[in-house]
Amino acid sequence: MSVRWIWAESHVSIMGSFLPKPEFQSHICDNKVKRGEDIVFRCEANTDQLQTTWEKDGQMLYDGDRVSISQRGKVLSLMISKAKEEDEGKYTITLRNDTGTASESASVSLLQFDRDWRTIEWGKSVSVKRSLQEYKLSGQGPKHLRFLLHGPVGAGKSSIINSINSIFQDQVKMGALAATSSEFSFTKVYKTWQIKDMQTGLLPFVFSDIMGLEMGDYQGIHTDDIISILKGLIKENYKFNLFPLSKEDTKGYNNSPTLDDKVHCLVNVLSAKSINLMEENNNVFKKMREVREHASDIGIPQVVFMTHVDLACPLVKDNLKNIYSSKIIKKRMQECSNKLGVPMNCIFPVKNYHEEIHLNDNVNCLILNALKQAIGFADDYVSNCNSKSDFVVNNFSE
Template structure:
């Protein structure tokens, strides 16, 4: 190499990559000279041609290709240029938004069989007439939309029964205590009822936690109008002093939006309210699940294909945040997408909702059996 040999420099640079599974990872850059040694490393370990790794140098053009990306390919990649005049290095990271395989099993494409098992569900003769699920959570999380979505699935067409507020709303649409029974197009009324209530708002707004506790215990009658500052008293005409097992809640369903869960903190007013309700439900032995809505809004992979829900790292991360913030085990958290803009049913949407409902029914069944 002559005395005119330039010190290595980058004319163009490598950049961070976010790639899908099985997609090729390609880094390209250009040096200021072709008279140099090129070294590629991943997390400090040198890379060589072979297997899925291909290193190319054509004059000043340099590239590294890793075919069919896997989760193990995530990390920091560094390219170093070296000659007698010196060295130059730069790094970029690779991340995959998907795990190599689904971390939770779901029967994609088999919503009909799950639906049939729920259609054929029967309660014990000594038990209540129906299983009662109480939906509670922040305004706009999708409580009413869950009822509409479940009803749509069993009616075989998109329905709007429990009127829902827009997801951007910060005021509760539901003002009174309302019970909705699920009706199947073929089987008629199913033994599942959903109690829809006012949403949780700021510390001094939304439904009062004492009213939610009264609902859990079966003390509030149908069409009771909620008052944010004055919960139901025993002297009120809407107070049910002798609740039966039918009046009581058999499973508490917390509804949280995946799109906003990252904004919640442990000391968040809404989370405090929800934890207070959960603690009381636990004291009564009532099982609890979380329906985490709006999963399509937080992950492009899931928006493109709901089948990616349980391989999405973003969705699992949201579930972990939900678990840590609310104190609910991961196996009691179910990501779902409600029907809110669609006019036709979708089997993948049905699969997520029906699998979540099936687990909630199993928990509620165990509760009433005991």
């Protein structure tokens, strides 16, 4: 009896030595899928002598309906057909046998909503462009509306100017030189760019390009200089320095700014591909919020042009018309709104021309609709300023 018991224990021990503890040889990966696509998790274990369970958010999954679980030798898989909103979540696979267990998790997220959360009339860029061509300022007011672009280095400020100019020139243009690196600012001087239309000539709105914001307190443009530009206190072609401009610099300081010199709309430029990586206490955000507060104090309207949308979301990269059904783009906009304090309806996702050699109507639609909204805000601001001096401003045609 005793001998048998010893033999049985020895047999189990010997047999157990051939049963390895479960481990993953390859791993499951996060799934980012379009609505209606299949969700697939696949991995490989180090042995086929095991039991497998799958869970979603802690709830066990079983074969049936849209769920298919399979094990072929060491290869394990889970497939969920025709992805829906309810499929988003955390998925966990657990391997177990008599020697132990191993688990790992991955997530599923959908790239799009059921319907667009903001509407845009695709294919209408020509009519929007015409309305901007017909926009006029009249009376004793400013000769043009001035937009100041500011934001982090590499966000695409100069590319926005080039893209707008390209649309009205009917061909891709490179006027404002854009940096190919996001480390240091390419723009060194205060420069104003006028937009020229092929049919009507110079349009009554201009864009002021400035040095980009950088992380360090003494890197990039100083916030005091941006605030001075808002007030029209800095002259054209002023070269930015380590320290802000003072009144003593007679070459760069404008002692008697007119409404023409002042900024009529502040355009914050941020990249959709990097805003989620920037902490709220990031020094660039601190600088941007400081500028925003001063702009608000003097009544200047503010918008955000969110660039690089095609680099932030594969759904948008495939088709720009997916931009307002993209969950990633809306999330980036919400992050921007939270970190910068700009309302969602003042944030406009756009794609600049940066590698294209031909114009694209969908790109034009996004840029022109964003521009038209910004012009509307600037128009209201100038109207309020003019009303104090009995000036009259005519709105652009619809």
